[in-house]
Amino acid sequence: MDEVLLRSLTPRVLTILVRRGADFAAAEDAVQDALVEALRVWPDNPPRDQQGWMVTVAWRRFLDAARSDAARRRRESLISVEPEAPDPGPAPGSDDTLQLYFLCAHPSLTPASAVALTLRAVGGLTTRQIAQAYLVPEATMAQRISRAKRIVSGARFDQPGDVATVLRVLYLVFNEGYSGDVDLASEAIRLTRQLTTAIDHPEVAGLLALMLLHHARRAARTAPDGSLVPLAQQDRSRWDTRLIAEGVDILQAALARDQLGELQAQAAIAALHADAPTAEETDWPQIVEWYDELVRLTDSPIVQLNRAVAVGEADGARAGLAELALLDTSLPRYTAVAAYLRERDGDLSRAAELYAEAAQKAPNLAERDHLTRQAARLNTYRSR
Template identity: 65%
Template sequence: MTQTDAAALRRAIPEVVGILVRRGADFASAEDAVQTALLRALERPVREGVRDIRAWLVTVSWRAFLDQLRSDNARAAREERLAQEPEPGAVPQHDDTLGLYFLCTHPALTATSAIALTLRAVAGLTTRQIADAFLVPEATMAQRISRAKQRLTGIPLDQPGDLSRVMRVLYLVFNEGYSGEIDISAEAIRVTRQLAALTREPEVDGLLALMLLHHARQPARVIGGRLVPLADQDRTRWNVDAITEGVAVLQSALARDRLGQYQAQAAIAALHADAPTAADTDWVQIVEWYDELLAFGDSPVIRLNRAVAVGEADGPLAGLAALDQVGEDVPRYHAALAYLHERAGDTDAAAAEYGEAARRATSALEQQHLLRQAERLRQLRR
């Protein structure tokens, strides 16, 4: 199978699940059947001459569903009714993809289950690939996905859903980052791009722009196994095409004059991307965008990031004063405090705070970076 065929198959998965549900399959069985068809396609090439990959996937998935019915000794009458299989190509044009987004992010599911189910039913990843990304055994992930589908039993695919919840789950997917053979962030971008085409909502475009702009910096973020802070990154490593697209998508969203928090976050990322060097960053505008973000809801994480931006725009003492409004239990509080103390010339306090930040770090890369910062300042005092 060519990469083009594989990409077309995965793009078609949400719509094909919806088609099977409309033909009479329940969501769990439809999703399993489409996964079976996808695995068959990956194991052996799609035969040459197939003009409509989507129709091919519908046909193979429906046959997989019928096979499962027969193996489960389904009632003969029901099987006969469902077996009136259309010819390949006779595929309805009704698209249930948006309904599938809503279903996979239903409030009945935990965030972790919603992420896993979205990756499988919408993004088309296999259970093994998802398990690899989450660093858990495949059997554990299979059980998690199975329980999630059980929770959704009886919920119709066309039930109205919450678009903000879908975006929140997709952003959580994006932040899983890169793990194993699958770049989860890239998958989140691909799926969000589909959502943007379905909804034409400026805030979905804002989320897509935010993902593109952050992902553009990925090649410069970790070098030689070491975390590289934004200010120290080699900007020639940034993906210019992703930045260009992200800025264009953001500008289109902002032009519709319905500002949302993802658009505001993307605007901050765009200002970082626009600066040729860290010293050229327009910190005054970034502070203003953080103020816009706070208007959508008072968040301690936003206040922390704003305090760092204030420290860059108005000096470290102003930044420290702004940080007083943030509790020390907020993630990366001590790292921000250390940075601002160092900027203010108080290396003793900065070294101590870097050490405390390292103790609280949740990732090994971040912890090692903070420990190096603390040791660097201790060396300066000798």
């Protein structure tokens, strides 16, 4: 059984059912029933038209469920005008999938719910797979997805969707990385590639380029013991040059359209890191220029925090600390940045204190362990 094919059919069939009048929750249940039936039937009797078969079976499942549910008798006038087994005919798969992206990025959903619903409806992952990826019980994830489906049920497909929200959801998926048996970073790249076939926009291309450039460094990000390896210390021979080349090509084509956006600017920074043969050869002045563009585009305090690091690399630690002093000390990772710049400035005692303080605020265990090691390293150096 071709799992990739089934996952690619899921969003197309789901959207066709919604267009025919099924609410999102009922349509999603019907498509899942059709998937189960496909797993049972296809190995011995594969259909010539897989999508048509899935549409027919899912629509019948929806009709059966709708007619047996007294609460949905209001729909019978709509249902009765549809044939029992409609001819699926050609379907604009990319357009259908695009509408499904917009639905899953509904503004009423929390970011976590939007990500879960996108993985289920567009990615075709099971609730169990999504729960394992998020390290939560399957029942918890099922409730989250059910609530999300209830919220988007009845949403109209004739309203324009917010592409920026869709891109944010996909980037959230990518940043979850890998856990359980689902590689969410790879899944996000797959979905973003799919989106680029439906939307010809430089920011969509910018997101794909950004993902590829970050993903290219994945193998070098952790040591054999699982500890984090900072960018400057990574073994660059382990970076995936094929992904880097593809990301740079996509980015250059996007930038050539002269419609600069936040994701393209982020990708440009990632490309400059990827282009440097060694950490010492990184073009920090140009990275600072790109951060200036990002500040102009977003006015984000987090971007300004990252810019302070870049200034510290380009113009010296004192210059970076001066930029940092202009920012709110409650920003996430502010203390870690302060520790790094203090160390670069030679104030090892204060840097060790700040690393230890930052470790207590770390958002995850890997980062906490890394910051704790940094504090211990400086304390050991000072005691010699």
